[in-house]
Amino acid sequence: MCKSHFAVLLFIITAICIILPHFHGGLANAAGTQDGSEQWGYVEVRPRAHMFWWHYKSPYRTQDPSKPWPIILWLQGGPGASGVGIGNFEEVGPLDNFLNPRNSTWLKKGDLLFVDNPVGTGYSFVEDKELLVKTDEEAGRDLTTLLIKLFNKNKTLQRSPLYIVAESYGGKYAVTLGLSALKAIKAGKLKLTLGGIALGNSWMSPMDFVASWGPLLKDVSRIDNSGLVKSNSLVETIRQQIANGSMKEATKSWGDLEGVIMDSSNSVDFYNFLSDSGSGGGSLTTSMISTISVTNKYLRHLDSLRVTAGGDGDLGTLMNGVIKKKLKIIPKDVTWGGQSDLVFEYLSGDFMSPKINEVDKLLRAGVNVTVYNGQLDLICATKGVEAWVEKLKWEGLNKFLSIDRTPMYCGADRKTRGFTKSYKNFHFYWILEAGHFVPVNQPCVTLDMVGNITRSPNK
Known part of the structure; x- marks a missing residue:
């Protein structure tokens, strides 16, 4: 799709382009483009807790009843990172953060639904900080409540299977949403078809990840024996804290472990272990979370994704400037990312909890579960992912582990881009030469993967 089309469709900010917003309780809660290609709004998921969503209708959408067009719900991580900002403009949406068309947009495979989740993230906000969530x-x-409000009165949306695709901490939201949504569907409270769940570089088992950092970095010569001994000592402290139920203390020790890793490795990039923190190795335009302060520990991850872009390309400037003006319904006193530090703080007691059992429940319920991971990620290293997958109690696990992988290519290029294997409703993709942000590092093979996950008619 050409740049001029997107510019007209998305970013000419005039009264002609915007449907007048509807109001409820004095707060604008829904708006969109005149042609219906985009809609956005707020859902009050609990009294005084407001969640923002943005839906893009794909220009490639087909109406073949035998091949239903999918909707992809993107869930960002953090906790406190904005899907509406980061996932949309930095990774898979129609435009990048310079407002140029993205050739690898996932709209080629499905509609896109971005949500600022949990409340307090991005444009979402709470009127009282005690309304912030404390558990996954x-x-x-809250996400189930949002889906009920969006899907139950919209038969067009109901005809499309929903695929929940998560990145990083978003994986924990994805599996808890999946189980909550299944319960609501069974009870007749939610009208949608759950097509599947994809966990991209997802923080599903924190203990397995922190235990993987030292050995992985030692194997690639990034730390020495002294660094390995120091990191392993803290790993055992974290293991004991989790066993004792001291979850906030475990989160603190996680931050201490990061400090040891940084010191021992001369500041390795947690998003790409072949790079240094701050070198841009994460391969995003690192202004992406410039307005999020979360905690000093979390910022060590984000620092590696920051550049001194300024002006065009700076995501905070974009979201609090031209995008806020376009959307029209964002309250004047709401700043994109203004409450994100509190989101992380309030979830700190659940940050180190695993969600392996939830994956087992989804598999037993027959839900298609996909795991994909970038080869060069450290924070959610593939070594850690494989460790938690092997802990699944799913009856098909042994068969899955025994079968061979299939290489992945991109078009006519025969360079190996990754590997994949599947058994029944469980699927795994190993994406080569990619770090934490797989859609950015390997857009071509990732787009093919998304088409497979969603069974998109547009192959």
Whole structure:
């Protein structure tokens, strides 16, 4: 799709382009483009807790009843990172953060639904900080409420299977949402078809990840024996804290471990272990979370994704400037990312909890579950992913582990881009030469993967 079409469709900010917003309780809660290609709004998921969503209708959408067109719900991580900002403009949406068309947009495979989740993230906000969620399950319930409000009165949306695709901490939201949504569907409270769940570089088992950091970095010569001994000592402290139920203390020790890793490795990039933190190795325009302060520990991840872009290309400037003006319904006193530090703080007691059992429940319920991971990621290293997958109690696990992988290519290029294997409703993709942000590092093979996950008619 050409640049001029997107510019007209998305970013000419005039009264002609915008449907007048509807109001409820004095707060604008829904708006969109005149041609219906985009809609956005707020859902009050609980009293005084407001969640923002943005839906793009794909220009490639087909109306073949035998091949239903999918909707992809993108869930960002953090906690406190904005899907409406980061996933949309930095990774898979129609435009990048310079407002140029993205050739690898996932709109080629499905509609896109971005949500600022949990409340307090991005444009979402709470009127009282005590309304922020404290557990992943609470976040899943809020997302279920949002889906009920969006899908139950929209038969067009109901005809499309929903695929939940998550990145990083978003994986924990994805599985809790999946179980909550299944329960609501069974009870007749939610009208949609759950097509599947994809966990991209997802923080599903924190203990397995922190235990993988030292050995992985030692194997690639990024730390020495001294660094390995120091990191392993803290890993055992974290293991004991989790066993004792001291989850906030485990989160603190996680931050201490990061400090040891940084010191021992001369500041390795947690998003790409072949790079240094701050070198841009994460391969995003690192202004992407410039307005999020979360905590000093979390910022060590984000620092590696920051550049001194300024002006065009700076995501915070974009979201609090031209995008806020376009959307029209964002309250004047709401700043994109203004409450994100509190989101992380309030979830700190659940940050180190695993969600392996939830994956097992989804598999037993027959839900298609996909795991994909970038080869060069450290924070959610493939070594850690494989460790938690092997802990699944799913009856098909042994068969899955025994079968061979299939290489992945991109078009006519025969360079190996990754590997994949599947058994029944469980699927795994190993994406080569990619770090934490797989859609950015390997857009071509990732787009093919998304088409497979969603069974998109547009192959």
